[in-house]
Amino acid sequence: MENWTSFFKNTPDFIWNIVLVLIAIFIGLLIRFILTKSIRLYYRRTKVHTFPEIIKRLYRPAGFFFPLIIINAAIPFMKMDKIPLANTDRIIEVSLMVAFAAMLISTIKVFESVIYHIYDISQENNLKARRIRTQMQFVRQLLVAIIVVLTIAAILLSFENMRKLGTGLLGGVAIGATILGFAAQQSLGNLLAGFQIAFTQPIRIDDVLVVEGEWGRVEEITLTYVVLHIWDQRRLILPISYFIQNPFKIGPEALQTF
Template structure:
């Protein structure tokens, strides 16, 4: 009876020790979180915000599970300590993996946020680096998860050989994966090829399947294209390695825009050219570089075609600038030169 009572007392003391240790771990993590949050308020450390946002819950989970595993006495009588220890080991591996991935994402979030705000001549290089970082961290997260699964297998003696094979032999995983998911692996390789060949970047302006849009998301398996009317066109990554597409911002973000006007032969071209330059100088969307006004064609209806060419920092600015200039020139011709508005001439034979 005394032995039983002593065992119960020992078990109760063991669990009390575990509870105290868990409480201390939670308090420690909360203190760290508060310190990081205070740094965030003062903006004294750029990593504070991403760490607080991404690592709070993984940190609590890792601290609790790790503390329980360290404080728990496996020799406590009357309990299935082997099974409980294995469960704690599996949970600890999962929590630490979660924490590592979120910490890596927090570090790269700072870089990606700074690159998002880069404009001007360095914008193209910034978008290329953003694309590569986004894909590399996805690949890294997948590798960490695979390694964690292999470590979990090591906790089971019956399948330890399988775990060793998963960790040490990438060839087996490649063969199995290639047989089971050829299209998925093909898309993953295509995604890495696009990112590191600089053929496609986030925020690139492309024309695909006769649709104009901007690259909104580029993953290892698919590309999300945000169209001009806010629709989303989802395409597999392999599409961009096997089909032609237009990339309007391949070498630089700056782009040329054109406005076409069809007017009467009486239009004073030089005066319209002067008015175009005046309108561009007063428009903040113009990048102060290229512009011209040319007579480019005579239409079958007998009208003169004018083309106003102008440059802008990016495709979105170019579209708005074209709309502004088109509206300005239409108003100018209508108010100042109404005789030059489009008209059709019909010649009738004279009566005898």
């Protein structure tokens, strides 16, 4: 015990901190390794589709998240002056926010992949599958956008200067929001149209459409635009509000009049 106490006291601060960080990283990666091995072992027994997706989507963000948690726990043991220690703590805090957001986004993608596996559009009777996929794609994009915005907001609010700046600008928020609303009318219209299409579903993923004199299949529906895979391998990209404001032909029958 005395040897450890002597080592702790005599080790240079810089070396001690580096060793502490390296140990924390090792422990974090070890946790990821153990979890990955456990999931793979369980997958061999159950063959549940979810487990490979968990490893595929979460392996990389977990490689940042777990070490950062351990480093955060080790900060009180670092040999630093008060100000550098506070700055280090803030950096780790922000990094943890970003890593946690990445974990959440990857988890959403795991869930999306599971839904895609359950609702396979390669089957002949795939109307329900295409409907679910269309909704899931839109919900995933919306959730990811919300997570990104909330993460950025949390990072900014974690800084004292940013909080003061936010308080000072609070009086101009209403005016700024009004100006932004007028400037972004078309974008907001597209976003609302995206909500309408996602849940009323006049079009779905893999639908056959005739639009602007071109025919193809709906390849992607995002928050603001739709990608149509044209028969000659081109892509036609249209704002999502187009499908609310303009007539279009849908279904294989549309090709008969093309």
